[in-house]
Every structure is written in C-alpha cells, then in structure tokens.
Amino acid sequence: MTTFIDYLLGGVSSGAIIALMALAIVLIWRSTRVVNFAQVGQAMFTTYVALTVRDATGNWIIALLAAIAAGAVLGLVVHWLVIRPVKRVDTSGAIIATFGVLISLQALAGMLWGGDTRGYAPPVSNDGIQLAGRIWPFSWYDVLVIGVTIALVIGLTLLFTRTNIGLAMRASAFNPEVARLSGVRVSRSLAYGWILAGMVGAIAGVLVAPTSQVSPNSFDILLVFAFTAAVIGGLDSLVGAVTFGIGTGLVISLVSGYSDSSNAPVVALVLLALNLLLKPDGVFGHHHSRAV
Amino acid sequence: MHKLMMLPGSRLVQHAAIALAIWVALTRLNQSVDPLLSYYLALVGMYATAMFGMTILVGLSGQVSLGNGALMAVGGYAFALTSLNWKTVPILGLPWNAVWSVVFAGIFGILVGLVIGGLAARLKGPYLAGLTLGVAVGVPAIANRFPGLFGGENGLMLTVPYPQGGYDASAVDTGPADTGADAIPTEAPDLPTEQAPIGGESLAPSDLLTVDDLGGAVSSAAPSVAPSDLITPDDLMGATGAPIASMPAEPSALASAGTDLGSTASGGVDAGSVDVSAVGGLILEQWQATLSITMACIMGFVALNLVRSRQGRTWQAVRDDSIAAAVSGINPSRSKVSAFVVSSLFAALAGAVFAQLLTYVGPGAYGLGLSLSLLVGIVLGGRASLLGAIIGAVLLVWLPVVVDRLSADRGWPEPVTNNAPNLLYGLLVVLVVLLAPGGITGTIRQSLAPVLRRRD
Amino acid sequence: MKYVLPLTHPLLQTVDVSVKLSGLQILDNVSIGVPEGVVTGLIGPNGAGKTTVFNVMSGFVKPDAGVVRYEGRRLEHIHPHHLTRMGISRTLQGVGLFPSLTALDNVMMGASSKARAGIVAQALAMPWVDRERSRLREQAIAVMTELGVEGEADRFPSELPYPIQKRVALARALVSDPKVLLMDEPAGGIGAADMKDLERLIRSWVPERTVLLVEHHMELVMEVCDLIWVLDAGKVIAAGTPEQVRNDPAVLAAYLGDEGA
Ligand SMILES: Nc1ncnc2c1ncn2[C@@H]1O[C@H](COP(=O)(O)OP(=O)(O)O)[C@@H](O)[C@H]1O
Numbered sequence A: 001m002t003t004f005i006d007y008l009l010g011g012v013s014s015g016a017i018i019a020l021m022a023l024a025i026v027l028i029w030r031s032t033r034v035v036n037f038a039q040v041g042q043a044m045f046t047t048y049v050a051l052t053v054r055d056a057t058g059n060w061i062i063a064l065l066a067a068i069a070a071g072a073v074l075g076l077v078v079h080w081l082v083i084r085p086v087k088r089v090d091t092s093g094a095i096i097a098t099f100g101v102l103i104s105l106q107a108l109a110g111m112l113w114g115g116d117t118r119g120y121a122p123p124v125s126n127d128g129i130q131l132a133g134r135i136w137p138f139s140w141y142d143v144l145v146i147g148v149t150i151a152l153v154i155g156l157t158l159l160f161t162r163t164n165i166g167l168a169m170r171a172s173a174f175n176p177e178v179a180r181l182s183g184v185r186v187s188r189s190l191a192y193g194w195i196l197a198g199m200v201g202a203i204a205g206v207l208v209a210p211t212s213q214v215s216p217n218s219f220d221i222l223l224v225f226a227f228t229a230a231v232i233g234g235l236d237s238l239v240g241a242v243t244f245g246i247g248t249g250l251v252i253s254l255v256s257g258y259s260d261s262s263n264a265p266v267v268a269l270v271l272l273a274l275n276l277l278l279k280p281d282g283v284f285g286h287h288h289s290r291a292v
Numbered sequence B: 001m002h003k004l005m006m007l008p009g010s011r012l013v014q015h016a017a018i019a020l021a022i023w024v025a026l027t028r029l030n031q032s033v034d035p036l037l038s039y040y041l042a043l044v045g046m047y048a049t050a051m052f053g054m055t056i057l058v059g060l061s062g063q064v065s066l067g068n069g070a071l072m073a074v075g076g077y078a079f080a081l082t083s084l085n086w087k088t089v090p091i092l093g094l095p096w097n098a099v100w101s102v103v104f105a106g107i108f109g110i111l112v113g114l115v116i117g118g119l120a121a122r123l124k125g126p127y128l129a130g131l132t133l134g135v136a137v138g139v140p141a142i143a144n145r146f147p148g149l150f151g152g153e154n155g156l157m158l159t160v161p162y163p164q165g166g167y168d169a170s171a172v173d174t175g176p177a178d179t180g181a182d183a184i185p186t187e188a189p190d191l192p193t194e195q196a197p198i199g200g201e202s203l204a205p206s207d208l209l210t211v212d213d214l215g216g217a218v219s220s221a222a223p224s225v226a227p228s229d230l231i232t233p234d235d236l237m238g239a240t241g242a243p244i245a246s247m248p249a250e251p252s253a254l255a256s257a258g259t260d261l262g263s264t265a266s267g268g269v270d271a272g273s274v275d276v277s278a279v280g281g282l283i284l285e286q287w288q289a290t291l292s293i294t295m296a297c298i299m300g301f302v303a304l305n306l307v308r309s310r311q312g313r314t315w316q317a318v319r320d321d322s323i324a325a326a327v328s329g330i331n332p333s334r335s336k337v338s339a340f341v342v343s344s345l346f347a348a349l350a351g352a353v354f355a356q357l358l359t360y361v362g363p364g365a366y367g368l369g370l371s372l373s374l375l376v377g378i379v380l381g382g383r384a385s386l387l388g389a390i391i392g393a394v395l396l397v398w399l400p401v402v403v404d405r406l407s408a409d410r411g412w413p414e415p416v417t418n419n420a421p422n423l424l425y426g427l428l429v430v431l432v433v434l435l436a437p438g439g440i441t442g443t444i445r446q447s448l449a450p451v452l453r454r455r456d
Numbered sequence C: 001m002k003y004v005l006p007l008t009h010p011l012l013q014t015v016d017v018s019v020k021l022s023g024l025q026i027l028d029n030v031s032i033g034v035p036e037g038v039v040t041g042l043i044g045p046n047g048a049g050k051t052t053v054f055n056v057m058s059g060f061v062k063p064d065a066g067v068v069r070y071e072g073r074r075l076e077h078i079h080p081h082h083l084t085r086m087g088i089s090r091t092l093q094g095v096g097l098f099p100s101l102t103a104l105d106n107v108m109m110g111a112s113s114k115a116r117a118g119i120v121a122q123a124l125a126m127p128w129v130d131r132e133r134s135r136l137r138e139q140a141i142a143v144m145t146e147l148g149v150e151g152e153a154d155r156f157p158s159e160l161p162y163p164i165q166k167r168v169a170l171a172r173a174l175v176s177d178p179k180v181l182l183m184d185e186p187a188g189g190i191g192a193a194d195m196k197d198l199e200r201l202i203r204s205w206v207p208e209r210t211v212l213l214v215e216h217h218m219e220l221v222m223e224v225c226d227l228i229w230v231l232d233a234g235k236v237i238a239a240g241t242p243e244q245v246r247n248d249p250a251v252l253a254a255y256l257g258d259e260g261a
C-alpha cells in the first residue's frame, strides 16, 4: 500500500506538467481547430532560451519569464506565418505544417545550442522530503510545480470568466460567425489563443526541464502524453485537459513503478487507443460534420 | 506518365515494362559507381519502397500517418527474428532462407496494419496523426520491453548473407547482440569514415534519421537510462547513432548457400566465385543496393498498378468526399483500412530491406525520426504521386550529402552541419504546404497541365 | 393530423419515422410512400427536413423511431454504401463530385458496386481487371452520352460549368442502373433549357425506374410528378396529385412568405 501511495505521489508533478502541455494543445484546438504538434518543439525552444538566460543571470524566475515571453512570440509567429495561411488550403496541410515546424525548431535548437543533453538545475531541492521518519517520493520542487500549475489553472479560469479578452476568446471558439456578428474581433482572439498556449507551453517546458533534461528532442514523449490527455479530456475542455493530464501522469507513474518506465509510451498508446475506440461519435463523429 | 496510355498492351505489360526498365538502368548504375554511391542507392530504394506506401496512405487516401516508421520496425524485426530463430518454414518444413523472412515481414506488416488501420480508419485528421505518433514512439519502445526477444536497446545484429546470398539460417549470427556494441565489428572499409561520427555521448542531434547517422563509422554504447520519471527520448532514440553505424563486412561470417534471394536479386550471379572484396562482380554495398533496388522495383510495380487502378481512384474518392463515395457504393471505412494495410505491407518490406542495409535492427533505427523522414519525403516530392515518392527518397538521401560537402568546403561547425538538413526539411515542408501543396511533382504537373491532358 | 394515401404496395417507404438531431425534432412521425414506376415529389420550405428523409432512407441518419421499408422488407442496419447494390441510387444536394477525379472517373465510381476485381488482382494488374475496367468505362460513356456530357469525360469538375457538373453527378447516380433514384434538388442552380432537358429525362425513366424528387422549382415538380408529399417543420402536411397539392390551403400557408417556393 505504501508503495502504491509512493507511486501515486511520484506521478502528481509529472501529471501536472502533462496537464499544462495538454492545456496548451487544448487552447489552440479551441481557437483554431488545429492540433499543434509543434507545441513541445516550441516549449523545447523556449526552455533553451530560459537556459541561456539563466546561465547569464543565474536567476530561475527571470529565466522563466524569458521563456514565457519567447513562448508568446513563438506562438504568435507560428500562428501568423504558418497556420493562418495554411488552414483553408487542405485538411492534411495544417497537420503536416505543424510537424514541419517541429522539425525546424528541433534542428534550429540543435544548431544554436548543440545536440548534447543539458541539465537544468531546479530552483529548490528535487530530493524527496524527509518527514515522519521516512523519505517521501515528493520534493519541494514537486510542490513548486504543482503550485505553479494550480496558479495557472486559476489564472486561466479567471481570464476566461472575468475578462473581456477571455470572453471574446470563448465566443470565437464556440461560434466564430456569431462572435463576429456581435462585434468580437475573431482573428485577434485566435491569435490570443496561440500566444496563451505558447506561454503555458513555455512554463511547462521550464518546469519539466530538471527531470527530463534539455535536448532538442527530449520533450517528444511529452507530446504523446499531452496529446493523450488532451484527447481523453475531449480536446475542447480545459478542465478535461487538466484532469486527464494529471490522471495520465498518475497512471504512467504507477505503471513505471510496478513494471518499468519503458512501458510508459505503450501505456499512453493503449489509453489513447481505448479512448478513441470507446467514443466513436463523441470526438470524431463524421456523419454530422457535413450536411448531406 | 501521360503518354503511357498510348503504349500498346495491357497495364500488366506496360507497368512491368516500366519497372523492369528502371530495374535494369539502376542495376547498371549500381555496377558502375563506387561503393558509397551504391550504398546511397540502396537507401534510396529502401526509402522509396516505404514511401510508395505513403503515397497511397497520405496522398491518395488522405490519412496523415506517422506510424510507418514503426511499421518498418515490424518488418525489420520480423525479418531479423525469423531469420535468426527459424531453421525451417513452419508447416511447409522447407529449409529457411531470407526470401521467407521477407515474406514473413510482409505478413506481419499486413497483420499489424490491419490492427492499427482498423482503429485509424475511424479517426479524423489530427486524431489519426496523434494516434500514429503514439505508435511511432510506442512500438520501438516495445523492443526495450522485451530485451530477451528483441535485443532491447542494442537491437539485434544480422549478418549480411553476402555474397552468395547465404540466407541460410545456420550461418546467421544467432546470438542477440546482448554483448553490446563491443561485439560489433567497427571496421567499415567502404563507408564514408570521414563523415561526422555520431557517438554515444553526443547523441544524434536531430530527430530525423540522416545518412550521417547511418554512415558514421564509430560505434559506442549509448547511455540507456535517464534518471527521470518521464521517459526521455534518450531512452528511445539513444541507440540511433551508435550500433547502426557499423557495417560488418567480414566475408568469413558469411554463409554459403544455394539458390535464394541473393542470386536471384543480383541477376543470377555465380555463387561459386567467392572473393573478399568483390564476389560475382558485386561488393557488399552493391549487393545491398541490388537487393534494395529489386524490392523497390517490384513494389513500385505493385504501387503503380494500384495507383492507376479503380482502387486508387476509390481511395481518392473517399478522401475527397466520403459521403459522395458512400452514395456511389464505396465502403469508406474499408477503403481507409485497405490503404493502411497496403502501406503497412510496403513499410514492412522496406523495413526488412533496411535491416539488411544496417545489418541490424534496433529501436533507435526505427524511431520517430524515421516516420518523420517518410512524411517529409512524401510531402516534398509530391503527396499523391509515385514519382514524388522517388524524388522524395532521393532528397532524403541526397540533401544531407550535399550539406556535408558544403560544410566540408566552408568549414561549418559541427552542430550546424548536423542540423542543417533537418532545418531545411522542416522549412521546406512548411513552405511546400503553404505554397505548393502538390510538392515537386504536383507543381510540375500543374504547370504542364495546359499542355498535357491526363487521359485514362 | 397525418396524411396516408391509399398506397397498396409502395416500393420504398418510411413508416412513422422520427429523427432528433442535437436535441431538435427534425422529423416527426413521417410516413412517406414511393410507389413503383412513377415520379414522386417531396417538397416543403427550406429546413423542412426533406434531405433528412433522404438521409434516413439511405442510412446516413438512424431514425429514433420508425422504420424504412423497401420492396416490403424492413431495412435495418443499412449502410449508405449498400444502397446501389440494392438498386437505390441517390444524388446529393449541390454537386458532390470528387474534385480530384475526372468526370469519367467520377461517373465510373458510381458503378463501384458492379466492380468485382479485388485489391490483389488490381495490385497485380491481372488481365481481367483491364477487361472489367473497359466494360465499366463503356457503360459510363454510354450514360454520359445519354446526358450529353461525353465530351467532358477528361475534364475535372472544377473546369466544368455548374449545370454540366450536375449532369455528371446525375450520370454517376445512373451508371449503377438503379431501380429507384433519389434526387435531391437536381434543378438547383441550372437554367431554363437544362430544366426542360431534366424534365424530359425524368419522364423518360418511368416506369422502368422509380423516382423520388426533392425540388424547389414548382413548375418542374408540378410538371413531372405523379404524386407529391409536402413536408413542413418535420411533419407531413399534405399529399396528393399535383392538382390536389396546389390547391391545399395548408401547403399555401406553409409556403407563404417562404422564398424557396
Ligand atoms: N446534423 C444536424 N444537427 C442538427 N440539426 C440538423 C442537422 N442536420 C440538419 N439539421 C436541421 O434539420 C432541419 C432539416 O434539414 P434538411 O433535412 O436539410 O432540410 P431541407 O432539406 O428540407 O431543406 C434544418 O433545420 C437543419 O438545420
């Protein structure tokens, strides 16, 4: 039983990070109906930015802010230069284009920062907390990760319920035509979605860096986990992304604990496949998508 | 392509003639170039075989899949495991040889394709891409899960049944490479040893598999376990640069056997005349290229038949408008599954060829990078065209070589050299999608369209 | 109030079909019969549910209640792609051609249910695949000739004027030699001359074929139909001969102010 709880505890903070990345994917899906497979590439890139800033300043927070700023810019750039022009041309195009962006960013990062895996020291200890006579699989860094995640979720909730920008974004996502008629600047709202997603992804990248290390493709697997969580959560739902992101983290931690960590991608795959099988009409009902 | 229809005879004759002509030309070319070029030729043939399947799946059927690298792994492992473990053909009891391994690679490819395709046919665009992305990451990880069977991270070593096509099971190195990279001969006399070696510590900096990864001659074991709760790609990709790099070319390890793929493929080479450097006029790379070219031409023939058949149009019809297709009497799901299964067969056969080019199968060789490479190639060449697949295959092999040469001339730093091909691929993919969705062939065809009317 | 005509043996019928989509009652107890060998019209204002009736008949939409009967048998678990094999062919509202196939290939696709060659035979280019292909091709050309579009065989839909596209789409529906033809707004967007052609064509099919026609052009409907059903807001509000329907006050009320009339 203790091992079970240990494994669960060990999965919370990685689940939180998966949740953040899933949030980023959902934010973009809601705004543009595109799954941004480049999301982890952007996060990887901004984490390198953070690494550089941190080497220069030695300050974790400044580095995080730099990553967030870079994430916002990168999100906007990808949206304006790639997604906006491509979307209407062909249906496969947007998907392929995001992979093109992913490949480019990974290569560019390799050029700028080299292919070696780099460490990213956590701002607080990443060792298990000693409490009640034993070491728990839970560190102050995990506390920080979870704290940041909770703060972000609260912030996003407030943004979407209390601010004009957030309401406009929701309106544009829900029904662009109606939103446009009621005076919402839809294309601007879509861009906000990409910026916001870029920022959330950047935070996720910096948070995951101490555990995953940083290299041009060290976040690839996070993409699979985050996509799994986002899809199970319904792709449209912020709450779903967070819930199933943490859930995915817990399941992976349990599976890794009881068997082997190399099972994790397979487990994610099975979760994804099961989910897609079990709701054939919910997420991808194709019969009603076009008036016959 | 347009004039073909004017030729006399049935499609069988026409298409067989095209395939044969290309085979003859490439075989000639293979015999007249130096070993390095032969090796590149072999890679092009391997990529082309896999990408013919991508033409059908992504181009005609409109299903963007990242799983075909993993399906190549299925073929590669099926080839390796059957040739390592089976001495006779089950049920039939015939003595084993590599032709059977290729057959079984194809069968496994079809079976796995049925499973994934059955799932995938129900999914639309991004869901399909995401699921197959999971497959691309997850399937190679399975190799790590069962190190006893699949050789784990280090994969399985194969001996090339060169020169006599000694695909005799007894002669194949039976032990999985559990001894690690040390056991692998590091001599690769005919390979570009001057190319930037990608060793264990400086992992392949890129996600795409480039010729560098294959040609680098230094091998060392990659660090395997990353100390984190999230699996890092190191775990999955770590092996990329290392064990693949070696090319055992020692004739002593090779077998002698009778008639089989080897002698058929090399056009009836005399199996008796064994020479260390050139057997039957073929050195190792030429023999590998012969194998790869032959597979590409046979499967190119099949692909050409399919693309220009009613089935090819059916795939396009479902892609264009699945409702109109259903009203026309087409079962859209079945059409999508069949495209998946066909492309799996192509991928698995290409994977079997790849195993013989690398003389190795391992999770690193068949990772996400390989899947992405296939997607890049097909998009650049032209999504819906077999010629595009060939052009894409050439680009995948040729571009890194050009970059290498440029880099050597200009003295670029290593990170730039290593990443320039992928940066180019990535940017080109985006540009092609934005400006010329038909890729190279599509754009050419479009500009020629007023001149040539497509007739069938 | 429900209208039931004294149809003894309709070839195709919906029996008390109700459909709810996204919480809206789209069809409400709709019973429509299509007698064999005549032209039946299905009219009603925009959004009345006519296309949805077609969707139920062709298996795209599963009714929440009620059944579809064809040749006296209950159609359960019908998939749209089974229809042509059963002798039912349908045209789609608009055009619905495959943009990346030539007109001829589009029409040949309509004969999919007649093609026998399997994927393996096609992959190996077996000689009988060629033979089957030329046979289907001849049939397609014949139908295209009947509709006067054989000259456009090698053109892509985007290169053709809209009325020609509609003819090609019609050819695709006809090439399977259907017993029943369901036509969704075949006259939409075409001119007066084409409309006359269409009228002649439709009349020339009966009594060999049975036609169910959804159409907004009243002159065409009144001219060509033997029997008309009127649908409004998901309910059958009238039925009868063109004469009866024309003078039905309920129909006039439904169409009043509706620009589709
Ligand atoms: N998938 C759907 N979900 C919700 N409402 C639908 C759907 N399909 C059609 N409708 C609605 O059903 C009504 C009838 O549609 P339709 O059968 O296309 O009408 P008609 O062909 O008579 O113009 C319309 O109000 C339309 O908006």
Ligand SMILES: [Mg+2]
Pocket (backbone or CB within 6 Å): C050, C051, C052, C093
């Ligand atoms: Mg309608």
